[in-house]
Amino acid sequence: MDSRLVLSVIFVTLGLGFMGTYAESNSTTESPTTRNTTLTSNNTVTGNNAVTSNNVVTSNNTVTSNNTVTGSTTSNTVAATTVAPAVSPNITVVTLETPVSNTQCGKQQLCASEPANCNPSIPGSCFFIGAQQKGGANFEFALAGQSSGYIAASVSASSTQGPNDPNYVCANNNGVVKFFSTVLVNGQLQERNLSVNSVKGSVNGSQIQCTFLATVPDPLLPATKAAAVSLSVSTGSFNPTTGALGAPTSVIRTAVVDLTNPNTTVTNVIGSTTILTVTAGNLSTPISRTGCGSSKLCVADPIVCDPSTANSCLFFSASSKGNQTFNFELSGESTGYVAAALSTSTSTSQIKTFFICANLNGSVLFASGSPNSTNNQLDFVRSNVSSVNGSVGNGKIQCVFQTTVPDTATRAAGYSVAVATGSFNPISLVAGIPNLRILTNVLDLTNPSAVVLNLLTSTNVTSGHAVIHQQSLLPALMFTLAVLLFTMQRGK
Known part of the structure; x- marks a missing residue:
């Protein structure tokens, strides 16, 4: 046999062996999802997976941390989507250093006030409530008003307050804010654990201001509320000695609004009967x-x-x-x-x-x-x-x-x-x-x-x-x- 033919056969044999070894090595390191794979509805892809060319990712798939989608996919980047958990109850109050104001109204904050467009950061006659979405169903509320007892914010599924509607109460407790999470029962406020925390408050004379983070609708309440709610501000008496809260009197009540839309037009439906003090x-x-x-x-x-x-x-x-x-x-x-x-x-x-x-x-x-x-x-x-x-x-x-x-x-x-x-x-x-x-x-x-x-x-x-x-x-x-x-x- 010609020596040149022998060498050729040897080189071809070695080349085929090398390629087989490479293919075997590559198959052991390739990600579980490989070429020409189709992911259909309700599939879950979890950590550190590489999805390569010609893959199709369709509806209702959950893709979590550090996943990379490359090549000719339906979407080259699939971002992580996380729903914020409900707020854990904690009504400890710290000092509110920055006064509540209306500077973010219509921009990042949905607001209602009485009189209309008043600025709660200026001492005087101004009842105010603001809501700003902080993630998922969690909203930061700002509340201000004049009372020697308490001011309260409430959310309702309709334009009138109903039983078990949450009321967040900021009371004047001898010159400092005491916070209560309550629900309305037969016209009276009863304390109840609610999904609310991060409470800050201040008292200046009869002016009470506070901010807090709350989940809407509140998952701790027995009845599920609608995502769209009406807001209200009320006042009432508070006895610092006994801790008793008087019946609330509404100062502001809005129509049902979308809390996630700061540009929503908000009007006070009881403005003509508002009690105002300065x-x-x-x-x-x-x-x-x-x-x-x-x-x-x-x-x-x-x-x-x-x-x-x-x-x-x-x-x-x-x-x-x-x-x-x-x-x-x-x-x-x-x-x-x-x-x-x-x-x-x-x-x-x-x-x-x-x-x-x-x-x-x-x-x-x-x-x-x-x-x-x-x-x-x-x-x-x-x-x-x-x-x-x-x-x-x-x-x-x-x-x-x-x-x-x-x-x-x-x-x-x-x-x-x-x-x-x-x-x-x-x-x-x-x-x-x-x-x-x-x-x-x-x-x-x-x-x-x-x-x-x-x-x-x-x-x-x-x-x-x-x-x-x-x-x-x-x-x-x-x-x-x-x-x-x-x-x-x-x-x-």
């Missing part, structure tokens, strides 16, 4: 008679008393800011509240609304209130006041505020002024029957030198004579008396 800012300068007769119209009892120094002085002033807007000052001795009202008539039956400055545990709570037709107590109503500041000390309540008054039929600022005192319950926020102390003639509020008379003859008035402005008719009367005396002397 936590007054700090009044750094005491109210005084400075400016009386020149820049502001003043009413006082006793006559010309100075509210900055006198131990007993009921005082009201009005200074025009133009366009029917006035700055009002109010001061008086009371353990409950002092209040002022404007009326186009001197009849007490025509007094419709009081501006109330109440002593709320050493700070001023401001509200507008109308006499209840049944018991004459003051029911809080909406008001358009701004720039509210106040102080409480030594039995004296003082506050300043700004508001716009409507034109009257007789003159643009023709009003009778009433000033009253009354009791106030800092827990229930009930303002008692007003005890009228001053009722003036109809005045031009824009005229600092207007003659002011107290039309009341009640023994509640400290001074029995008229409350007259220090630049009143008194100088004219003295001059007239002097002329009469001089004439009588000449006639003798």
Whole structure:
């Protein structure tokens, strides 16, 4: 045999053996899913598998960590998909360092507030709730409002609260937030374990704010709620000694909304009955008679008393800011509240609304209130006041505020002024029957030198004579008396 033919046979034999060895080695290292394999529905592919060319991955397949899909597949990358677990209950409260605000509303946070679009980070009259999705069915809620007891957020499957609806309660526990997870049963709140944690809270006067993470719908509740819910904010009383929670009164209630959509338009379906109060800012300068007769119209009892120094002085002033807007000052001795009202008539039956400055545990709570037709107590109503500041000390309540008054039929600022005192319950926020102390003639509020008379003859008035402005008719009367005396002397 030709030597060249022999060598060729040897090389061919060795080559075939080498290729067989390579193929066997390659088959032992190849992944369990190999070429031209089809994965159909409801298949699970788990850790560190390599899926190579011409494979098809179809619906309902779960692909978990570190899997790689290469070649001509339906999708070159299959990402891991994980559903966030429900929140574990933990209602421990830590301090809320950053105030609740509306800066993310419509962007990352769905919001509802009363009044509409108010900013809860600014002290004042603002009830607020915000919801931001944090993963799956878990949402971070932000809650703010004014109450000496508690504020609460609730979620419901319909536009009305029902039994076993979760209520997340942030209570004023002697100046710090105490959190309760509760459900509504027969109109009362009962504590219940709920999927809620990461609670933060703060109390500033009557302003309560808190944030928390909750699962919606809550898997710990016996009935499964719909994914779309209505939100509400309510207030109620809280007894720090017994821990008792009073029945909730709704301030905000929305229609059913999609919590995952921050751009959802949200309206308060009970806005017309909202109870509003304002936590007054700090009044750094005491109210005084400075400016009386020149820049502001003043009413006082006793006559010309100075509210900055006198131990007993009921005082009201009005200074025009133009366009029917006035700055009002109010001061008086009371353990409950002092209040002022404007009326186009001197009849007490025509007094419709009081501006109330109440002593709320050493700070001023401001509200507008109308006499209840049944018991004459003051029911809080909406008001358009701004720039509210106040102080409480030594039995004296003082506050300043700004508001716009409507034109009257007789003159643009023709009003009778009433000033009253009354009791106030800092827990229930009930303002008692007003005890009228001053009722003036109809005045031009824009005229600092207007003659002011107290039309009341009640023994509640400290001074029995008229409350007259220090630049009143008194100088004219003295001059007239002097002329009469001089004439009588000449006639003798």
